[in-house]
Amino acid sequence: MYDKLPVPGRNDACWCGSGKKYKKCHAAEDDRLDQLYHEGEEVLPRSLIKTAKDIEGIKASAAVNMGVLDLVGERICAGTTTMDINEWVEEYLGAHDAVSADLNFEGYPYSVCTSINDVVCHGFPNKEDVLKDGDIINVDMSTIKGGYFSDSSRMFCIGDVSPERKRLVDVCHDSVKAGLAAVKPWGHLGDVGAAVNKVCQDAGYSVVEEYGGHGIGVEFHEDPFVGFTTEAGTGPILMPGMCFTIEPMVNAGKHDITIDRENGWIVRTADGSDSAQWEVQLVVTDTGYELLSW
Ligand code: MF3
Numbered sequence: 558m559y560d561k562l563p564v565p566g567r568n569d570a571c572w573c574g575s576g577k578k579y580k581k582c583h584a585a586e587d588d589r590l591d592q593l594y595h596e597g598e599e600v601l602p603r604s605l606i607k608t609a610k611d612i613e614g615i616k617a618s619a620a621v622n623m624g625v626l627d628l629v630g631e632r633i634c635a636g637t638t639t640m641d642i643n644e645w646v647e648e649y650l651g652a653h654d655a656v657s658a659d660l661n662f663e664g665y666p667y668s669v670c671t672s673i674n675d676v677v678c679h680g681f682p683n684k685e686d687v688l689k690d691g692d693i694i695n696v697d698m699s700t701i702k703g704g705y706f707s708d709s710s711r712m713f714c715i716g717d718v719s720p721e722r723k724r725l726v727d728v729c730h731d732s733v734k735a736g737l738a739a740v741k742p743w744g745h746l747g748d749v750g751a752a753v754n755k756v757c758q759d760a761g762y763s764v765v766e767e768y769g770g771h772g773i774g775v776e777f778h779e780d781p782f783v784g785f786t787t788e789a790g791t792g793p794i795l796m797p798g799m800c801f802t803i804e805p806m807v808n809a810g811k812h813d814i815t816i817d818r819e820n821g822w823i824v825r826t827a828d829g830s831d832s833a834q835w836e837v838q839l840v841v842t843d844t845g846y847e848l849l850s851w
């Protein structure tokens with residue numbers, strides 16, 4: 558097999574743990590992947606394909622992840638500090654037998670990312686950052702529960718937001734929906750980024766190139782990297798059971814970014830323009846996709 562992983566006999570148990578015979582389970586898909594590989598397509602290893610048990614675990618983790626974001630949505634308002642959000646997150650996770658995947662990830666010092674206005678991503682919760690009327694903020698939450706990872710983020714509009722900011726938030730959301738619509742088993746991952754990018758470019762916005770989505774499930778960031786400025790028909794083949802995020806960072810101005818020199822984390826637009834991001838997590842199915850976290 559192209560990925561050098563063992564192939565069971567046709568009457569043996571499938572490698573995926575379903576308990577079914579290989580010939581009744583992944584044999585046909587594996588043949589198809591092998592053929593695509595030999596035709597020169599980029600095919601990712603079968604180790605990225607999630608089992609039914611994995612998906613169950615990811616869903617339990619995602620329920621907590623979305624519970625946190627729901628809670629933030631109920632409470633967030635003008636006067637909230639981003640450190641308040643960090644505290645709500647820790648309290649909720651603790652009460653639900655879960656921990657933040659962000660905390661200590663490559664040295665990240667908080668339990669959530671809070672990115673206001675021109676902050677593109679990885680904003681630090683801070684007692685001094687008080688949300689005010691007209692702000693837009695991305696709250697990016699990532700949870701580990703029972704060894705499984707979930708990851709999604711939402712935008713929140715504080716009070717009366719300008720039409721320009723509202724439009725940026727909405728177009729970014731539309732671009733994620735367009736990306737989802739492009740997720741097709743046996744299609745290309747590049748189709749997803751192309752669909753996202755088109756919506757953003759048509760609206761006069763630009764998509765950040767340095768950061769993207771990622772495989773996820775048994776680890777926080779798995780293969781593949783999911784870019785959002787890709788060409789349709791390029792990149793890896795989408796296999797049923799692959800689990801990844803769609804999370805474009807969309808700038809009102811130019812796509813260029815800067816990284817805070819002091820802490821090496823906080824990313825801002827280079828031109829000071831506003832930036833928005835929504836993130837969803839999905840699994841590719843036999844017919845399209847299933848949303849796991851949003
Ligand atoms: N949640 C981010 C993502 O969507 C990753 C944040 S890493 C952190 O992939 F360390 F900054 F938290």
Ligand code: CO
Nearest residue numbers: 708802804836
């Ligand atoms: Co993510």
